[in-house]
Amino acid sequence: MHPDVSADLADLDTTLKTVEAVVDVEELQTRIRELEDQAASPDLWDNQEHAQHVTSQLAYAQGEMRRLTALRQRLDDLPIMYELAEAEEGDAASDALAEADAERIALREDIELLEVRTLLSGEYDQREALVNIRSGAGGIDAADWAEMLMRMYVRWAEKHDYKVEVYDISYAEEAGIKSATFAVKAPYMYGTLSVEQGTHRLVRISPFDNQGRRQTSFAEVEVLPVVETTDHIEIPDTELRVDVFRSSGPGGQSVNTTDSAVRLTHLPTGIVVSCQNEKSQLQNKAAALRVLQAKLLARKKQEERAELDALKSDSGSSWGNQMRSYVLHPYQMVKDLRTELEVNNPSTVLDGNIDRFIESGIRWRMRDTSGE
Template sequence: MRERQFLESAVEGIRKLETGLQDSIDLIAMGEEEGDQSVVADAEAEIKALKADVDKRQIEMLLSGEADKFDTYVEVHSGAGGTESQDWAAMLLRMYMRWAERAGMKVELLEAHYGEEAGIKSATIQIKGHNAYGWMKTESGVHRLVRISPYDSQAKRHTSFASVWVYPVVDETIEVEVNESDVRIDTYRASGAGGQHVNTTDSAVRITHIPSGIVVQCQNERSQHKNRATAWDMLRARLYEAELQRREEVANKEAASKTDIGWGHQIRSYVLQPYQMVKDLRTGVQSTAPQDVLDGKIDDFMEAALAHRVHGGSVDVADTE
C-alpha cells in the first residue's frame, strides 16, 4: 500500500507539472497578445517554481539504491570534550529531527544516554518515511562545530566533534541471518535526563555482535521484551548496512574512499564564531545561515552529497542562503 501511494503521488506530481507548464505557456501567449506584461511576469515566475520542483524530482531519481526506500536509524555520538561535545551532539540530533518533521516524516527516539550537565553522550532515532534512508545516508561521518562555548566562563572559542551513523531499517523482504551464539545480550536500567530512572527494572537491552563488534541498544519501551525485539531489528539493519558498504567497496574503490564512515572522516563544518558559515567539505556547498541549517534546512547539502556520490563529484556547487 505504501509503494502504491508513492507511485500514485509521483504520477499525480508529473501530471501537475505538465498542466502547470501548459497553463503558464498559454498565459504568456495571452499576455503578450494583450500587451499585459504583469500576466507574462506571473507566468514566468510560475515556470521558475515548476523548474525548482523538477530539480527536486531529478535528485529523487538518484535514490534508486536497494535500501534507499527504507526507513532509517540515525545514531549520534558525542566526541571527546565532555559537556561541550555532548551539547553539540544534542544540537545535531535536533537538526535531524527537525529535518524529518519538515519532510513530513515521523521520528521515534529509541535510546539516549544523557550528559551529566547538558546534551547527550549518544542517542538513536528512527525516521519513518519514503526514501528516509536514501536522503539520510550521506550524513554519516564526523560533524565539526566552532563556537563561543556557553559552558566556558572565559567565553573562549571551542571546537567540538560529533559522529553520525545512518543505516536502513530492514523490512520483512530482506533476510539477514544472525547466529545467536555470535551475540551477547545485556540488560540494564534505562535512565533519563539528569540521571532519573525511567523505571526500576532492567528493561533496557544491549546486543553485541561479537564477530563484527557491532553494538546496538534500545530503552524506549518499559517492556524488556519490546526493547529486545527492537534491538534485534537494529542489529539486523546494521549488519545489512555493513553488507551494502562491502558491496560498494567491491564495486568502486574510489567511491568507497569518499563515503568512508569513520571517526576520522570529517564531512561538514558548522562555524558560529567568529563568522557564520556551514560548509560541506565533500561538495563545497555552503550556507551563511547556520541557524537555519541547525533548524533542519539541510536539503541543499543532502542533494549535493547525493549527486556527488552518484556522479563522482560532477555536481554544481552553489551557495545557499
C-alpha cells in the same frame, strides 16, 4: 516570452516528465487506492505492525502524489505568469516579470530535488533509515551539538511529513546528549539520508564558556537501513527431511509402541530438530516445525546483523571524517566538504532545511560511484 525563458520552461517540462515516468504516476495512483482499501479495513489494527506499515506507506505515497501534482500545476501556471507580466506596463510589468523569474528558479530547484529520488537505486535505498548520532570531541559543547543535529534531522522529517520514531536517547550530565538513535519511517529514507553519514563540525562562541571563547565541537552521524524481518519463517517441504521413530525414555527404553516421534532436518542449513513429547506424530511434527522456525529466525537475525556490520564497514570512508562544517563565528556558513556546496544562513539549515545538501550529496555519490 523571451526565447531563453521558453527554452528553460521546455527543459523543465522534459525533466518533470522524466521524473513522472520513473515514479510511474499511474502505478502510484493504483498503489494509493490499494493502500486506502487496506487502511479502511475494520480489522486493520488487529495486527499493529502491519497497520503501521500500511499507514506509513499510504502517507508516503499520498505525499509523493501531492508533490508531483503541485509541481506539474506550477509548471503549467508559469507561462500564464509571463503572459500576464507582458500585459502589464511600467513598474507593474517589472514586478510581475521578477515574480515569474523567481518562481521559475524556485520551481527548478524543487523539480531537481524530486529528480534526485530517481537516482536512488541501491540495494537498500528503498528502506527506512536508522540514524545514530554520537557526540564527539568538544565536551559539553559537543553534547549540545549532537542534540542540535538530532533536532535538525527531526525538523527536516517533520517538514516532509515523515514519521520519526525515537528508540533511545542518552542525555549528557550538564546539557545535550551523548547519543541518540531514531528511525525515519518512510520509503527511500536510507538512500536519502545515507549521504549524511560522517563527522559534522560546529564552530561557535560557546554558550557554556563564561569567557565567551570560540569552541569547535564534533558529532558523528551514522545511517543504516532498517532491517526487514518477519516473525514467521516459511519452510518449503522440499527443504525438509522428515524422519519418524519411536519415543524413548530413560536408559533408551521404548515409551511408545508407535513411531510418533519426529526428527526434522533442514537440508539447506543442516539444522536438526526432533520432538517426541506430544502424543501423536502430527503434534510432534507441528512442535518440531515451531522450534525449527525459531532457530531459522535467530539465524536470519544473526546474518542480518553481520550484513549491517559489513555495511557499516563499507561506508566507513565517511565515518570519522569531517563531511560538513557549520560555522557560526566569526562568520556564518555551512559548507559540505565533499560537494563544496556552501550556504550562508546556518540557522535555516539547523532548522531542518537540508534538502540542497542531501541532493548534492546524492549526486556526488552517484558521480563518485560511476567514476566520473
